[in-house]
Amino acid sequence: MHVEENDFAVDPVPGLPEALPKNELMLWQGRPTTWGLARDALSLYWIIGYFALLAFWRVGVSAADIGWGAALPQAIPFVGLGLVAGGLILLVAWVQARATLYTITTARIAMRIGAALTLTLNLPFTKIESADLSLKKDGSGTITLSTTGNTRLSYLVIWPHVRPWRMRKPEPALRAIPDAARVAEILADAAETHISQPVLEAAPAPVAAE
Numbered sequence: 319m320h321v322e323e324n325d326f327a328v329d330p331v332p333g334l335p336e337a338l339p340k341n342e343l344m345l346w347q348g349r350p351t352t353w354g355l356a357r358d359a360l361s362l363y364w365i366i367g368y369f370a371l372l373a374f375w376r377v378g379v380s381a382a383d384i385g386w387g388a389a390l391p392q393a394i395p396f397v398g399l400g401l402v403a404g405g406l407i408l409l410v411a412w413v414q415a416r417a418t419l420y421t422i423t424t425a426r427i428a429m430r431i432g433a434a435l436t437l438t439l440n441l442p443f444t445k446i447e448s449a450d451l452s453l454k455k456d457g458s459g460t461i462t463l464s465t466t467g468n469t470r471l472s473y474l475v476i477w478p479h480v481r482p483w484r485m486r487k488p489e490p491a492l493r494a495i496p497d498a499a500r501v502a503e504i505l506a507d508a509a510e511t512h513i514s515q516p517v518l519e520a521a522p523a524p525v526a527a528e
Contacts, residue, residue, distance in 0.1 A: 333419035333430040335438045346422040346504050349415055354458045354494025356411035359478035365407060369400030414478065420492045422505055425512055427463065429490060431479050439476060439490060443509045445469050451502040459498030461505065462491040 331337055333347055356362040373396035380389035413433045421428040427446070429439040447466050453459040462481045465471070473480055473488040481489040495501055 333421045333438075334428050335440070338423065341424075342426075343424045344421060345424060345508055346420075346501055348420055348492075348495050348501065349418045350411075350492075350494040351458060351496055352408065352412045352415045354454070354496075355415050355478065356407050358454075358460060358494050359482075360407045360411055362404060362407050362411075365403050366400055369396050369403065372396045373400070415494075418479065420495065422501070422508060424508055427492075427505070429476075429479060429492070431476060437475070439471075441465065441469075441490065443512045446509065449502070449505060449509075451498060453498055457498065458494055458496050459502075460491050460493050461495070461498065461502055462489050464489050 331344075338344060350359075373393035376396060377386070377389045377393045380392050417431070417433040417436065419430040421430070426440055426442045429441070431437060431439065441463060445466050447464045449464070450462045451459055452462070465487075471480075471488045471490060473485045476488065476490055479491055479493055481491050492498075492501070
């Protein structure tokens with residue numbers, strides 16, 4: 319695993335900290351969808367549901383004394399706050415999605431992430447223990463990566479591109495990507511091909527007898 323941080327560097331290849339080696343090919347690049355990131359990583363539905371519940375509770379309590387017709391306007395402040403909170407979440411999701419670029423090559427996964435502090439997370443296939451796919455009905459989904467034991471990551475640094483609540487051993491994730499099943503297939507084929515390739519090492523030169 320390699321993390322590179324540089325606010326002023328220009329990527330030679332979008333999403334990558336350096337040009338690809340001659341024997342490495344780019345297979346796929348993509349980023350999260352704004353709506354998917356807001357829904358899956360930023361709890362958009364829960365926040366909206368919370369304010370809707372407050373509005374319903376306020377109207378219900380007041381209706382017992384003044385009737386439903388007079389009580390309904392009391393929901394307006396909660397509805398307004400819910401819309402503001404939802405709008406802010408969508409804005410954060412849009413900024414995060416625009417700042418993110420996931421890359422799959424024939425040798426690794428690279429994650430260019432971070433809106434305020436941009437960093438590149440390089441995960442060679444040899445450091446990835448497994449990958450799990452979570453699909454939504456619209457075909458989007460998240461691919462969660464389990465890394466080998468000696469790979470250390472910071473949950474807060476890579477959030478929201480991480481499996482929720484796995485703080486002891488954070489698992490990086492390609493969050494809310496479109497056509498996730500096809501991307502997972504590309505990743506599986508690339509990892510299997512790379513890991514099955516034989517590694518050739520030069521034999522040591524024989525020592526001449528004196």
